[in-house]
Amino acid sequence: MLLDCIRANQLLNGLQNYFLLESQQIKINLAFPILFVPNPIIKPILIPFSLSLSLSRLSIASESVEFLILHLRLQHSNTMSARGRTSRHYHEPLPPRRPYPRGPSPPPRPHPYVLQEELDILHSDLRKMALDRRAILEDRAALERDLDAGKEELHRLKLLMAQIGSEKETYIAQLVMKARRLEVDLREMRLLREELMALPGEIERVAVGRKEMAGKLESVTKDVARARAENEQMSVLTKELDVANKELMHVRSMVEEENKANMEIEDQRDSVEKSMVSMAREIDQLRAELANTEARQWGQPGGGPYRRNHSSPDPFLPPYRGTYNVTPGVAERGPMFAEYDRHSNRGR
Numbered sequence: 001m002l003l004d005c006i007r008a009n010q011l012l013n014g015l016q017n018y019f020l021l022e023s024q025q026i027k028i029n030l031a032f033p034i035l036f037v038p039n040p041i042i043k044p045i046l047i048p049f050s051l052s053l054s055l056s057r058l059s060i061a062s063e064s065v066e067f068l069i070l071h072l073r074l075q076h077s078n079t080m081s082a083r084g085r086t087s088r089h090y091h092e093p094l095p096p097r098r099p100y101p102r103g104p105s106p107p108p109r110p111h112p113y114v115l116q117e118e119l120d121i122l123h124s125d126l127r128k129m130a131l132d133r134r135a136i137l138e139d140r141a142a143l144e145r146d147l148d149a150g151k152e153e154l155h156r157l158k159l160l161m162a163q164i165g166s167e168k169e170t171y172i173a174q175l176v177m178k179a180r181r182l183e184v185d186l187r188e189m190r191l192l193r194e195e196l197m198a199l200p201g202e203i204e205r206v207a208v209g210r211k212e213m214a215g216k217l218e219s220v221t222k223d224v225a226r227a228r229a230e231n232e233q234m235s236v237l238t239k240e241l242d243v244a245n246k247e248l249m250h251v252r253s254m255v256e257e258e259n260k261a262n263m264e265i266e267d268q269r270d271s272v273e274k275s276m277v278s279m280a281r282e283i284d285q286l287r288a289e290l291a292n293t294e295a296r297q298w299g300q301p302g303g304g305p306y307r308r309n310h311s312s313p314d315p316f317l318p319p320y321r322g323t324y325n326v327t328p329g330v331a332e333r334g335p336m337f338a339e340y341d342r343h344s345n346r347g348r
Helices: 002-031 043-082 112-298 338-347
Strands: none
Touching: none
16 A cells, blocks of 8 residues: 555656646747747648647646546545445445455554554645646646647648748749749750850851952952953043044044935936937947948949948948947046046945
């Protein structure tokens, strides 16, 4: 019995210390939750969890205390029944009678004074336990108040967690959009990188093309200088050509005038030729008539047909000159046709 009281006392002291430590830890966690949790996102999750864990521990300890109190009450009722008072099993049926034990007899019971002392000690322990129980109940009420405050805080933290979740979703959506934009930018950067990798070859080709263009530019510059010199020469030639055109126009006008004069001369020539032909015919007729008249005058009556009837010493003279229908010279034709021959030769 004494050992049970000592164990009960030790258990009560341990439970009291445990309740004090747990209550202090809960107060510290409720008063300073930010000092023990570094991440602000995990704080709303860890604080209610630690609070519920502490409350579960306190409920288990209170159940163990109640069980101990019941056990002590049972022991107290047994001691009171041993003093002649009514046992708690008075109305219950009696247990079956055991047979007489065999062997040595049980040890004698202790003296009533010893039991009285133990009972006094037990009463004092019970008073202490009642005081401790009252303190525990007060602590429990305080813890319940703290639990209600914690529940309110938990509700507020749940709302905060919902808000944080929505903000987190929006932030994640923004991060996803940024990631997609970064992927697009990365693809563009890859394309730009490929273009930059291809730039040295392009630069070399441009340099070669630049050299070729420089050579072509030099040749074009020379051609331009040559063309400028030719343009200057062309200006001189243009002036000379203008002068030549003016001279040509003057010559054309003179040629036209000469052609007109030649046409007039041709007309005059035709008329003169016609008049000359008619004059030649008339001259031939006159010569024939003249020959006939001379033959008549110089003829002899007994001469016969083979005698010459003419007085000319040359035989068989032509009746007119042999240069008929042949263009006569200037000296033969005389000064009348010299100007006509000059214009006709110029027209040819």
